[in-house]
Amino acid sequence: MKNGQATIKDIARELKISFSTVSRALKDYPGISEETKRKVKEMAIKLNYRPNAIALSLRKNRSFNIAVIVPEVVHFFFSTVISGIEEIAKKRGYNVILTQTNEKLDKEKSSIEAMLSNQIDGFLISYSKETTEFSHFENIIDQGFPIIFFDRIPDIPNSINVKVDDFEGAYNAVSHLISQGYENIAHLTGPKNLKISQERERGYREALANHGMPIREEMILECPMGTNEEGKRLALSMLDQLNPRPDAFFANNDMAAVGVMMACRDSGYRIPEEIGIVGFSNWQFCTMLEPGLTSVSQPGIQMGKKATELLLDIIEKKVELDTIPNSITLNTELFIRKSSMRLHKKS
Amino acid sequence: MKNGQATIKDIARELKISFSTVSRALKDYPGISEETKRKVKEMAIKLNYRPNAIALSLRKNRSFNIAVIVPEVVHFFFSTVISGIEEIAKKRGYNVILTQTNEKLDKEKSSIEAMLSNQIDGFLISYSKETTEFSHFENIIDQGFPIIFFDRIPDIPNSINVKVDDFEGAYNAVSHLISQGYENIAHLTGPKNLKISQERERGYREALANHGMPIREEMILECPMGTNEEGKRLALSMLDQLNPRPDAFFANNDMAAVGVMMACRDSGYRIPEEIGIVGFSNWQFCTMLEPGLTSVSQPGIQMGKKATELLLDIIEKKVELDTIPNSITLNTELFIRKSSMRLHKKS
DNA sequence: TTGTAGGCGTTATCAC
DNA sequence: GTGATAACGCCTACAA
Numbered sequence: 001m002k003n004g005q006a007t008i009k010d011i012a013r014e015l016k017i018s019f020s021t022v023s024r025a026l027k028d029y030p031g032i033s034e035e036t037k038r039k040v041k042e043m044a045i046k047l048n049y050r051p052n053a054i055a056l057s058l059r060k061n062r063s064f065n066i067a068v069i070v071p072e073v074v075h076f077f078f079s080t081v082i083s084g085i086e087e088i089a090k091k092r093g094y095n096v097i098l099t100q101t102n103e104k105l106d107k108e109k110s111s112i113e114a115m116l117s118n119q120i121d122g123f124l125i126s127y128s129k130e131t132t133e134f135s136h137f138e139n140i141i142d143q144g145f146p147i148i149f150f151d152r153i154p155d156i157p158n159s160i161n162v163k164v165d166d167f168e169g170a171y172n173a174v175s176h177l178i179s180q181g182y183e184n185i186a187h188l189t190g191p192k193n194l195k196i197s198q199e200r201e202r203g204y205r206e207a208l209a210n211h212g213m214p215i216r217e218e219m220i221l222e223c224p225m226g227t228n229e230e231g232k233r234l235a236l237s238m239l240d241q242l243n244p245r246p247d248a249f250f251a252n253n254d255m256a257a258v259g260v261m262m263a264c265r266d267s268g269y270r271i272p273e274e275i276g277i278v279g280f281s282n283w284q285f286c287t288m289l290e291p292g293l294t295s296v297s298q299p300g301i302q303m304g305k306k307a308t309e310l311l312l313d314i315i316e317k318k319v320e321l322d323t324i325p326n327s328i329t330l331n332t333e334l335f336i337r338k339s340s341m342r343l344h345k346k347s
Numbered sequence: 348m349k350n351g352q353a354t355i356k357d358i359a360r361e362l363k364i365s366f367s368t369v370s371r372a373l374k375d376y377p378g379i380s381e382e383t384k385r386k387v388k389e390m391a392i393k394l395n396y397r398p399n400a401i402a403l404s405l406r407k408n409r410s411f412n413i414a415v416i417v418p419e420v421v422h423f424f425f426s427t428v429i430s431g432i433e434e435i436a437k438k439r440g441y442n443v444i445l446t447q448t449n450e451k452l453d454k455e456k457s458s459i460e461a462m463l464s465n466q467i468d469g470f471l472i473s474y475s476k477e478t479t480e481f482s483h484f485e486n487i488i489d490q491g492f493p494i495i496f497f498d499r500i501p502d503i504p505n506s507i508n509v510k511v512d513d514f515e516g517a518y519n520a521v522s523h524l525i526s527q528g529y530e531n532i533a534h535l536t537g538p539k540n541l542k543i544s545q546e547r548e549r550g551y552r553e554a555l556a557n558h559g560m561p562i563r564e565e566m567i568l569e570c571p572m573g574t575n576e577e578g579k580r581l582a583l584s585m586l587d588q589l590n591p592r593p594d595a596f597f598a599n600n601d602m603a604a605v606g607v608m609m610a611c612r613d614s615g616y617r618i619p620e621e622i623g624i625v626g627f628s629n630w631q632f633c634t635m636l637e638p639g640l641t642s643v644s645q646p647g648i649q650m651g652k653k654a655t656e657l658l659l660d661i662i663e664k665k666v667e668l669d670t671i672p673n674s675i676t677l678n679t680e681l682f683i684r685k686s687s688m689r690l691h692k693k694s
Numbered sequence: 695t696t697g698t699a700g701g702c703g704t705t706a707t708c709a710c
Numbered sequence: 711g712t713g714a715t716a717a718c719g720c721c722t723a724c725a726a
Contacts, residue, residue: 018713053465055703057401058718073430083420086447098445100433118400258635285632288605365697402719405702
């Protein structure tokens with residue numbers, strides 16, 4: 001912040017009027033002569049006056065800043081959410097203060113501390129993989145700070161959440177694989193402590209069950225990092241050791257799914273003829289792979305927008321706290337590409 | 348921001364001492380009895396006191412906020428830069444206010460306006476593709492705001508910049524293609540108004556020239572959007588119409604390079620045997636493609652860190668403005684993968 | 695060792 | 711129509 005910035009007092013001094021008049025003139029208050037308004041506004045431009053948002057914050061006890069806490073910025077899905085958040089925030093006159101936790105609980109806690117000192121108006125949070133206990137969130141909720149959780153939803157009574165329908169997304173993905181004639185569908189899960197992982201696994205299980213197919217526990221492996229190395233390693237181990245071997249994989253995320261693709265390539269299995277693959281998130285690169293990767297899309301931008309609109313409505317008291325829904329669930333969409341199209345149906 | 352927050356005055360009232368004593372006790376000023384300090388600190392914890400950063404900002408004329416203005420958040424390279432920025436900023440006690448312009452000049456201008464009102468301590472900017480004229484930046488520099496430009500560097504005398512050596516990166520990429528025996532190397536450039544595009548094109552031209560190869564202007568096409576559709580379309584047109592046809596492509600970015608890969612696949616050309624491809628940026632997906640895409644990596648995280656350190660040093664006056672370098676240039680690195688390895692040399 | 699007063703830039707509440 | 715004054719939360723001379 002540069003000092004030497006013109007203030008309301010500078011304008012007043014130049015014009016030899018009181019600074020309260022200047023304040024009113026600038027805001028087009030009734031009961032100020034047109035003449036004065038004109039002069040004040042001219043002088044404001046001449047002096048390059050800008051209202052000091054900090055002073056305003058102090059006065060109004062509102063900072064017009066919202067804090068966004070995400071696990072990683074370098075992550076396709078989160079970057080789309082951030083983009084949606086930024087768009088709505090800017091449109092409504094708020095700034096986005098961005099913090100990442102790198103999936104570390106202590107960074108998450110210290111970020112929250114810092115934001116509290118910063119007199120943030122509210123929080124948008126997707127918590128870290130290390131977070132298994134939520135008292136640091138409950139504390140700030142108790143202090144009256146509005147928080148919206150997105151994507152990763154904590155187990156807190158009455159928390160306000162925006163998420164995608166992970167269960168449905170997974171259910172549809174696995175049903176699709178079944179409809180393509182795959183019979184031994186393996187699942188690479190996400191970190192077991194995240195609800196999104198649990199929901200996706202539940203979708204997987206229920207889809208199998210509802211189609212009268214057996215659930216083989218050895219076909220379900222946890223893939224906590226979600227990297228392609230990990231996905232590849234786990235896929236290879238399953239292909240090597242299981243009998244019958246998996247003829248399809250539903251992965252908790254696209255990176256792991258790519259790992260499966262690599263494993264198939266290395267082992268000489270053809271995709272989708274011998275092995276079908278479906279990922280989750282529908283990252284940009286899904287269309288660029290050969291074969292294209294079928295994936296469940298998560299509407300990241302929309303999630304960011306919805307969460308922000310909800311938060312700002314709460315901050316601005318446009319909604320009563322008891323009228324707002326506890327959770328907003330967005331629909332996923334299955335993008336079917338070559339990696340799972342054994343039957344070459346047109347779609 | 349929630350009111351009801353305890354202030355220094357609340358502590359003073361509880362303890363029946365003056366609030367200036369409280370202020371000093373909290374900051375471990377000399378000349379305060381240990382007894383008082385202890386009591387104050389205890390009460391601070393009891394009341395859940397947090398210093399009000401807004402009040403501090405107003406007093407010190409420093410907000411400890413820095414503004415980051417990028418074209419797009421959903422962009423691998425920029426997200427890595429943002430990650431680096433966030434890391435250093437947090438470490439040094441600053442907040443990152445994030446804004447994106449969506450490559451629009453008017454959004455860029457309005458973001459800057461908003462940030463000026465917000466009493467930002469400094470700017471980190473990578474400007475939009477639409478920006479061809481830089482007076483809105485020069486204005487804020489003239490007003491004394493520190494700005495560091497990264498990646499996309501404006502034509503402003505004395506601007507402080509952090510960039511990668513685009514020329515060298517391109518030069519090495521094209522030299523590599525030449526060393527692999529490719530003889531008709533095409534170039535898909537970026538938007539011509541960006542210096543990075545110009546530098547990469549210059550690297551391309553100079554590499555050809557220095558290896559005694561002709562420069563064919565019809566082999567250089569502008570690819571302003573940098574999408575894979577565009578890359579594909581341009582590559583197809585070149586492969587169709589030019590004689591001799593290109594046997595290699597150096598693309599200004601990885602997306603366009605993927606477009607070229609698609610074009611080759613569609614036209615039945617084998618990569619790398621018949622056509623070699625090199626991209627720029629080394630996005631995550633380069634390793635996931637088949638064949639892997641050779642690409643010039645830009646150290647995004649490092650760029651973000653360097654730019655932020657420089658900015659904060661300037662803000663905190665740890666450096667004299669005339670002693671700092673006008674430009675910091677980071678080195679690129681060529682990651683050679685299968686898409687350009689015609690000679691199967693080991694590396 | 696502790697208290698008082700003034701000020702950072704605004705807005706709101708009184709007066710005149 | 712306009713001006714003076716207090717207040718938001720904090721820091722820091724200056725006094726005591």
